[in-house]
Amino acid sequence: MPRKYGTTVYVRSKWPLMLRVKGTVILAIWWQVLLLAVYSSVVFVIHKFTDWKMNYSLSLVSVMGMVVSLLLVFRTNTAYDRYWEGRRLWSQMTLCVRNLTRGIWVCVAETETRDLLEKKSAINLLVAFAFATKHYLREEYGYNYDDMINLLAHIPKYSIPTSTQPMDWRTDIPTPLGSLQKESYQLPEEPQGKATASSIDPERVSTSDARTRRHQAKKQAIAFDFLTPTNIPIELSYYIGSYIKSCSNKGRVDAATLTMMNNALVSMIDCLTGFERILRTPIPLAYSIHLHHATWLYLLSLPYQLIANMGALMIPAVVLAAFTLLGILGIGYEIENPFNDDYNDLPLDDFCKVIQAEVDTMVATRAPVPADWIFSxxxxxxxxxxxxxxxxxxxxxxxxxxxxxxxxxxxxxxxxxxxxxxxxxxxxxxxxxxxxxxxxxxxxxxxxxxxxxxxxx
Known part of the structure; x- marks a missing residue:
């Protein structure tokens, strides 16, 4: 079954790619193409039925077409570089999760039930790290999402400030409940009128509800104690690091494995920082505005260049040019942030499910003992x-x-x-x-x- 969101255009469909609409930018640019079609029709009517001839010889239009094409190519390549960089970093993070899972499950000694439970709990935090990173990159702040609440319900919360939003948007003081707008959840009233950890409804938040809430401008975050939006992956790294240190102090792991585990954790934080770099470093605003100005000036000037030689055929020609250029412009804008849940964004939901399935399969049985399979x-x-x-x-x-x-x-x-x-x-x-x-x-x-x-x- 194809996914409903967070996928690419390569989903099951009986229609060929040429006839597909889902996964394209047509729904985002159709009104702009229609506007240019009406504009071209007005130019043709004025030229055809009035004495005001619109056939201006604008050689500058040809030059502008070349310049706009180069700018669009640069814009698309830059956006795809960000898309590919996000995919590369996620693959690197997956590699680190796999290595840490293998190191903990196979190389950490276990002598009693407590040791086994510690190993399984630490591995659960690795899976939670992937899910928390997904929500963090989509600006979905909170601990109660249905895909990770069972993995995080037992750990204390630090409420570390996020790096995905400007500092001016954040506060360092707990917000009173009276100043918060109650949306889809109900909060019990406290005698002091302040929010505490026990006053929060522990009901899970589904990812679909989170996507709806994220598009609402009133309130985007559901931080655990209504502090500033939190950086949950960083919090989890502290707990994973504390487990690695505990294994070292108790002598349960050798020096080589300990170094590998620490390096894998450092690499996971490096990947998270790379995600933040992509998220907080968009294409410069001046460049994007100028590119839009140049594209629209070219499309608005194109009817005057074509009407003398093409007549009424000028209208579909302008529509075709508008569809092509505005489509490329829209694609660059859509893949600039590859972490959302649109069809052309990275399928982070599936990536997280793959990590969870691999880890669950790995720890479903005891760590292999060489004597069991060598001397068979x-x-x-x-x-x-x-x-x-x-x-x-x-x-x-x-x-x-x-x-x-x-x-x-x-x-x-x-x-x-x-x-x-x-x-x-x-x-x-x-x-x-x-x-x-x-x-x-x-x-x-x-x-x-x-x-x-x-x-x-």
């Missing part, structure tokens, strides 16, 4: 040998080395496969369809026709 009856580590790893482990070290020396002798084929008739002792093997190991044949050049074969053959 289905593992035949030596080529052209019918001895499994379990059987080889019963031999002496010298005997195994001799077998490996024989394996290194050039032969026609090296077949890594389990025996068909039985093991080395002639005992039948129990076939388990789910554990059948496929054969891998490696061709090796023949050095000599008299080369000895392995003992197993």
């Amino acid at each position: 009856e289905n593992n035949y580590p030596l080529a052209n040998s019918h001895l499994s790893a379990k059987e080889l482990s019963a031999l002496s070290l010298d005997e195994v080395h001799k077998l490996m020396e024989q394996e290194s002798t050039p032969i026609h084929h090296m077949n890594y496969s389990r025996p068909v008739n039985g093991n080395h002792n002639g005992e039948p093997l129990i076939e388990t369809p789910a554990q059948v190991v496929p054969s891998v044949v490696v061709n090796v050049p023949v050095a000599s026709s008299n080369a000895p074969l392995s003992k197993a053959q």
